[in-house]
Amino acid sequence: MSYGPRPWQQTNWDWRAAANFMLGGTGAGLMIAAVFVQNPLPHAVLAAMLLIGGGLGTVWLEIGRKLRAIHVFFNPQTSWMTRESFAALLLFVLSSIALFLDSRQVLVAAALAALAFVYCQARILRAAKGIPAWRAPQVVALVMATALVEGSGLLMVMNPDLLVISLFTAAVIARAVAWSAYWTALKQAGSRTALETAGKALVQIGTIAPLALVLGAYFLPQAAALAGIAALLTGWRLKYVLVTRAALNQGFALPQLPVRGTR
Amino acid sequence: MTRWVMIADLRRCVGCQTCTAACRHSNATPPEVQWRRVLDMEVGEYPAVKRVFVPVGCMHCADPPCMHVCPSTATRKRADGIVTIDYDLCIGCSYCAVACPYQARYKTDVAEFAYGKAMPNEEIRHDEKRLGVATKCTFCSDRVDAGLAQGLKPGIDHEATPACVNSCIAQALQFGDLEDKQSNVSQLLAENQFFRMHEELGTEPGFYYLWDKKEVQA
Ligand code: SF4
Ligand code: SF4
Numbered sequence: 001m002s003y004g005p006r007p008w009q010q011t012n013w014d015w016r017a018a019a020n021f022m023l024g025g026t027g028a029g030l031m032i033a034a035v036f037v038q039n040p041l042p043h044a045v046l047a048a049m050l051l052i053g054g055g056l057g058t059v060w061l062e063i064g065r066k067l068r069a070i071h072v073f074f075n076p077q078t079s080w081m082t083r084e085s086f087a088a089l090l091l092f093v094l095s096s097i098a099l100f101l102d103s104r105q106v107l108v109a110a111a112l113a114a115l116a117f118v119y120c121q122a123r124i125l126r127a128a129k130g131i132p133a134w135r136a137p138q139v140v141a142l143v144m145a146t147a148l149v150e151g152s153g154l155l156m157v158m159n160p161d162l163l164v165i166s167l168f169t170a171a172v173i174a175r176a177v178a179w180s181a182y183w184t185a186l187k188q189a190g191s192r193t194a195l196e197t198a199g200k201a202l203v204q205i206g207t208i209a210p211l212a213l214v215l216g217a218y219f220l221p222q223a224a225a226l227a228g229i230a231a232l233l234t235g236w237r238l239k240y241v242l243v244t245r246a247a248l249n250q251g252f253a254l255p256q257l258p259v260r261g262t263r
Numbered sequence: 264m265t266r267w268v269m270i271a272d273l274r275r276c277v278g279c280q281t282c283t284a285a286c287r288h289s290n291a292t293p294p295e296v297q298w299r300r301v302l303d304m305e306v307g308e309y310p311a312v313k314r315v316f317v318p319v320g321c322m323h324c325a326d327p328p329c330m331h332v333c334p335s336t337a338t339r340k341r342a343d344g345i346v347t348i349d350y351d352l353c354i355g356c357s358y359c360a361v362a363c364p365y366q367a368r369y370k371t372d373v374a375e376f377a378y379g380k381a382m383p384n385e386e387i388r389h390d391e392k393r394l395g396v397a398t399k400c401t402f403c404s405d406r407v408d409a410g411l412a413q414g415l416k417p418g419i420d421h422e423a424t425p426a427c428v429n430s431c432i433a434q435a436l437q438f439g440d441l442e443d444k445q446s447n448v449s450q451l452l453a454e455n456q457f458f459r460m461h462e463e464l465g466t467e468p469g470f471y472y473l474w475d476k477k478e479v480q481a
Contacts, residue, residue: 005304012357012370064355064370064395071335071354081334081358128361129328129464250364252302255458257313258273259475 007190007251009244010131016062018243020055021121022150022236024088025143027051028121029151029171031095031114035107036163037155044158045095045107048151052117056088080127084120091117118147131247133191138182145175146235153210153228153235160217160224169214172231176207179238194246198238206234265343266325266441267402267417268469269428270448270457271318275435278303278316285430286320289403291388293375298367298400299427318427318436321346321367321400322460322468329359329368337397344469345402353396360397364461365468368399402438403427418447441469453477 030048034041060069075082094110097103122143125134133139152168179202186192210227217224278301286292286299302317323346330338330346337353340346360368372395376385403425410416410423417423418439428436439448448471455473462468 005302005306010361012360012368059356062356064357064372065353068335068352068354071337071352072356073334074336074352075334078331079334079358081332081356085334124332124358127328127332128358129466130361130364130366134361247361249366250461252304252317252319252365252460254273254304254306254315254317254472255462256456256472256474257306258315258473260274 005251005253007132007188007248009190010247010249013243013247014062015240015244016058018240019058021125021143021239021243022055023051023058024055024121025118025147025235025239026150026154026232027053027055028091028114028118029147029149030154031091031151032111032118032148033152033155033164033167035104035111036152036167037159037161038163041155041159042099042102044155045099045110047154047158048114049092049095052088052091052114056085080120080123084117084124087113087117087120118144121147125242130249132188132250133186133195133242133246133248136182136185138178138185141178142175142182143239145171145178146239149175149206150232150235153230153232156228157225160221160228165214165217165224168228168231169211172207172210175231175235176203179203188248190248191246194248195238195241198234198241202234202238206231206238264442266469267323267344267407267438268441268448268471269323269402269425270437270439270451270471270473272433272435272437272451272455272473273315273317274473274475275433276301276316276318276431277433277435279432281430281432282318282427282436285426286400289406289426290401291385291390292369292398293371294377295375296369296371296398298369298398317472319365319367319460320427320470321363321402322365322466322470323400323402325467325469326465328362328364328464328466332358332362334358341404345404345407346399347401347404348397348399350392350396350398355395355397357397364464364466368397370395370397 027048034044072085091113094113098106098110122140125139128134148171152171155164156168210231213223213227280301282299283297299320304315306313323344327346330340335352335354337349338359355370357370407417415423421429425438428438437447439446456475457471457473459468
C-alpha cells in the first residue's frame with residue numbers, strides 16, 4: 001500500500017452506501033411530495049417506504065457485523081447515523097398508520113419524519129470530516145433539494161397533477177441553486193474532476209430539460225413523466241459519484257519541513 | 264489529570280519502518296493493516312526537493328470526529344485522552360473511517376494471513392473479535408495500563424511504553440504525559456517548534472511533529 005501527501009478516494013463506503021443516499025433520498029422526497037397530492041396515493045406512500053427500506057438494506061449489506069445492527073441506535077447524542085435510524089423507524093411507523101387509517105394528518109407527520117430522515121442523511125455527509133467534498137456545509141442543502149426533486153419527480157410519473165408539477169418545478173430550481181453554491185465552494189481538484197460530468201448533466205439534463213418539458217406538459221402530459229425521470233436519474237448519478245468517486249480524503253500535509261543540519 | 268500524547272521528531276526519523284514492524288508484531292495486525300505507518304514524502308519542486316519521513320496513525324484527537332459520528336458508541340475517549348474502540352459494540356459501519364481526517368482506521372472483513380494460510384504464530388494470535396469491526400492504533404493502552412499498575416512511567420519505562428516508541432532506532436518517537444510539565448514530551452515541546460497534522464480541522468490531535476529547535480531569545 002502506498003500512501004502519500006496526495007488525497008485518494010476513500011474505499012470504506014462503496015455503492016451500497018451510495019444506494020442509501022439515492023434510494024433513501026428518493027423515498028423521503030416521495031413521502032414529502034405525497035402530502036401535496038389532493039387525494040393521498042397509497043401506492044406512493046408504499047413506494048416511499050420500499051425505497052427507504054431498500055436503501056437501509058443496502059447499508060446493512062455493507063456493515064461488518066450484520067447481526068448487531070441494532071447497535072446503530074445507541075448514540076442519538078451525537079451520531080447523525082443513529083438519528084437517521086430513529087427518523088426511519090418513526091417514518092415507517094407513521095406511514096404504516098397513515099395507510100391503515102387512511103389519515104391525512106398522520107401522513108403529514110410521516111412526511112415530517114421523512115424530512116428529518118433526509119436532513120440526517122445530509123448531516124451524515126457533513127459530519128464526515130475526513131472527506132472535504134462531504135464536509136462542505138453546502139452539501140446539506142444539496143442533498144435535501146436533490147431528495148425533493150427525486151421524490152416529486154417520481155410522483156410526477158405516478159400522478160402528474162398541477163400541485164405536484166409546481167412542487168417539482170420549485171425543487172428543481174432549488175436543487176440547481178444548491179448545486180451552484182456547492183460547486184462554487186468545492187475546492188479540492190480531484191473531487192471537482194470526478195463531479196464535473198455528473199454536475200453538467202444535473203444542470204443540462206436534470207434542470208434545463210425538465211423545466212422545458214414541464215412547460216410542454218400543458219400540451220403533452222407524458223412530458224411531465226419524462227421530466228421527472230430525467231431529474232431523478234441525474235440526481236442519482238450525482239450522489240453515486242459523490243460517494244464512490246469524488247470522496248477523496250485530504251491526504252497528509254506538512255505545514256513545516258524539518259530543519260536538518262545547517263540552516 | 265493525564266493526557267497521553269506522542270511526538271515524532273521529523274529531523275530524526277529515517278524512514279526505517281521499525282516502528283511499523285514493532286507495532287505489527289506487538290498488536291498482531293493482519294497484512295495491509297498498519298496502525299503505525301511511516302510516510303515517505305517527497306516535498307517541493309526540483310531542484311529544491313526534500314524527502315521527509317512522517318510517522319502517522321491514530322492521533323488520539325482531543326475532539327475526535329470518529330467518536331462523534333459512531334452510532335454504536337463503540338468509539339470512546341478515555342479520561343487520559345486515549346481513543347478506544349469496543350470490538351463488542353462496533354457494527355463495522357466504517358462511518359468513523361470516513362470521519363477520520365488521518366486515515367487511521369481499518370476494517371478487515373475476513374481473516375487474512377501473510378502467506379495465505381495462517382502460520383503457527385498467526386494462529387495463536389488471531390482474534391475473531393477484530394473481524395468486521397473498526398481497528399486502529401490504541402497507543403498500546405494495554406501496555407500503558409499494565410505498566411501504570413506496576414508503578415512504571417509510560418514513556419520512560421519500556422514495559423509501560425507503546426511498542427513503536429520503544430523500537431524507534433533514532434528516538435524520533437516519544438510518548439508521555441502532556442499535563443506533566445516535567446515530562447519528556449512537555450520538555451521537547453518547550454524546546455522545539457512543532458505542528459499537528461491538519462490543525463485547521465479542530466480535532467486537536469494528540470500527536471505532535473517537531474521540525475526545528477526554538478529560536479533562542481537574544
Ligand atoms: S486520528 Fe482519526 S481515528 Fe484517531 S482519534 Fe483522531 S479522528 Fe479518531
Ligand atoms: S465502524 Fe464501529 S467504531 Fe466505527 S463508527 Fe461504526 S460502529 Fe463506530
